Amino acid sequence: MSIRFEKVDFEYSPNTPFAHLALKDVDLEIPMGKVTAIIGATGSGKTTLVQHLNALLMPTKGTVEVLDHRIEAGKKYARIKDLRHKVGLVFQFSEYQLFEETVLKDVAFGPKNFGASEEEANEKAKRALTTVGLDEHYYERSPLELSGGQKRRTAIAGILAMGPEILILDEPAAGLDPQGAAQMMSLFRRLNTEKGITVLIVTHNMEHVLEYCDEVVVLDEGQVLMHTDMKTFFENEEYMERANINPPAIVRFKALLRSRGLDVPSDILSIEDLAGFLSRRKKK
Amino acid sequence: MNAVEVRNLYYSYDRKKYAVNDVSFDIPAGSYTTIIGHNGSGKSTIAKLLLGLLEKEKGEIRIEGLDLTLENLSEIRNKIGIVFQNPDNQFIGSTVRDDIAFGLENHCFPQNEMDAIIEEYAAKVGMTRFLDSEPTKLSGGQKQRVAIASVLAMKLNILVFDEATSMLDPTGRRDINNLINELHRDQNLTVISITHDIEEVAQSDNVIVVDKGRIALAGTPKEIFRHQYELIGMKLDIPFIYKIRNALKAKGLKVSDTLDMERMADEVCQYVLKK
Secondary structure, three states: OEEEEEEEEEEEOOOOOOOEEEEEEEEEEEEOOOEEEEEEOOOOOHHHHHHOOOOOOOOOEEEEEEOOEEEEOOOOOOOHHHHHHHEEEEOOOHHHHOOOOOHHHHHHHHHHHOOOOHHHHHHHHHHHHHHOOOOHHHOOOOHHHOOHHHHHHHHHHHHHOOOOOEEEEEOOOOOOOHHHHHHHHHHHHHHHHHHOOEEEEEOOOHHHHHHHOOEEEEEEOOEEEEEEEHHHHHHOHHHHHHOOOOOOHHHHHHHHHHHOOOOOOOOOOOHHHHHHHHHHHHHO | OEEEEEEEEEEOOOOOOOOEEEEEEEEEOOOEEEEEOOOOOOHHHHHHHHOOOOOOOEEEEEEOOEEOOOOOHHHHOOOEEEEOOOHHHHOOOOOHHHHHHHHHHHOOOOHHHHHHHHHHHHHHOOOHHHOOOOHHHOOHHHHHHHHHHHHHOOOOOEEEEEOOOOOOOHHHHHHHHHHHHHHHHHOOOEEEEEOOOHHHHHHOOEEEEEEOOEEEEEEOHHHHHOOHHHHHHOOOOOOHHHHHHHHHHHOOOOOOOOOOHHHHHHHHHHHHHOO
16 A cells, blocks of 8 residues: 555646646655655645645546545545545644644544544543653643644644544644754654654755655656655755755765765765764774 | 844743843844744744834833834834744735735835835845735745845845744745845845754854843854854754764864864865875
């Protein structure tokens, strides 16, 4: 099972003067069990693409397959509720979507909405809050009193409480301070390694892609420009140039070392590893 | 002259705890100052106080020598403007053109000059072909360009950017940062940028570090980054070049304290490749 786009077009406001083709003939297969980064310029179709995965948007043309669901353009789709149960989508600036009086109620809303009893929903909510690092002191607090990072954790817990098999996050670290962002990203990495959740992250942050992701999908003007594993991506200057990204600092520094005749192995992608390599190289 | 002078400023949201606690600083006219601090440290609150968007509890704020008071507010806003992080919260017009026009009308720009000004600033942020588009139809980055154009068009001397490029993609961020630098350089715009972009901080004239509502450190980037462990303790980042230097030192490799990546690469190669 995987996530598959077959010849997918998506057009906003079709047959109006505002018509805009946001996805063009997208063929893409994203493997399960990995953390995949979706990158690309503003307006390249990243958000549009991921919103197809829980049928928030339906393809104008082509087919989207997610788990055992098959969504075809032009056909009515009856199993949306089941799909949304299994595919959790956390929007950009998700903290604006909190609405309940207390953190616990807000997180329990999802499971309750999908038919869990009050008790069951609270149990799931508590587990999800623990996962995102919010303990019982937060249960009865109003979401409005929390800091930006805590609000976002609450929103993510709300999705996790539904027990998704696929978790999609649209720029989850935007606007957080550097350490808050790093904590957020390691949370997703952990959800993947410990619970086997398939994670898709829309991001502009190449340092995060390098540190926390396995695969990279690059979109450009509504089309898939490339899809490769993370190491291959950051190993190929040509790829990074085509994707029009600013490489992570370590990749830039390695390029400087190489241009001076020091051949740094391609699998070195962390500061620790690089320092270790340089010190071994010196001893030789 | 100082563009901004702040003396013993206090502000509290809940009357229990000061979000801004006895803050004083000067921002020289024509300088590029970055303000850093973790989320919730009080940096955005300081920015809102400078604009009079929040009312200070105690202390003094002077913008180009003028005391910020309720009576002076409209005059203050002819001097200083702000661009926020989320552009969705700052749209008024039904087209990009109207949106830029709104600020100009408020600031009583002559009608016959407005079209030229709108075109000029739309071009500066690369949005000319969207002038008659609805702001709600634009992508996040495009919206932010319009928001920046709307404020810039009012020809203020001091602009505060509250993480204004944090939602843009790298290309958009580079464009807008170049634009801000150009305005700073060519039109002597005083820039006050609240940012998490550590490379931007490294290139600014002055840095103010805010922690728990207080000024923890202030100075040039080199002076500030000398306190790297304090910065990490305040949940802040340090530039890559410091991280790699720390890691090399831990392995017993000696490198100078250069801030330049090319020079660091030279040093490392000389050291490692030396026969």
